[in-house]
Amino acid sequence: xxxxxxxxxxxxxxxxxxxxxxxxxxxxxxxxxxxxxxxxxxxxxxxxxxxxxxxxxxxxxxxxxxxxxxxxxxxx
Numbered sequence: 001x002x003x004x005x006x007x008x009x010x011x012x013x014x015x016x017x018x019x020x021x022x023x024x025x026x027x028x029x030x031x032x033x034x035x036x037x038x039x040x041x042x043x044x045x046x047x048x049x050x051x052x053x054x055x056x057x058x059x060x061x062x063x064x065x066x067x068x069x070x071x072x073x074x075x076x
Contacts, residue, residue, distance in 0.1 A: 001045060002052050003073040006059060008040040014064025015039045021062050025055060038069070 010018055015033050022031045022042050030043040042059070046052050052070070060068050 001047060002049055004044045004052055005071045006042040006044055006056060007038040007069040007071065008042065008059060009037075009066040009068070010039040011064045011066060018059075018062055018064055022059060025058065027051065027055060 008018060008022070018040050019031050019033060022028055022040065027044050027046045028042050029045055032041060033039060034041050044052065044055060046055070049072075052072070056068055056070055059065060
């Protein structure tokens with residue numbers, strides 16, 4: 001299982017719309033606005049890194065998204 005946090009950087013005024021859009025995506029467990037360098041965080045779970053990559057690409061294409069950063073859980 002692949003677990004990840006996707007940090008989403010937005011244009012001003014777009015965070016709420018992005019939260020609503022990301023909440024509807026398959027595999028997203030939680031999504032919420034935050035204060036700090038990024039604007040929205042999505043907690044994501046899937047079976048493969050390929051599916052994670054596809055979802056991150058879909059998020060990056062949303063109107064108002066400037067960029068994303070993906071943090072993948074590691075098991076040591």
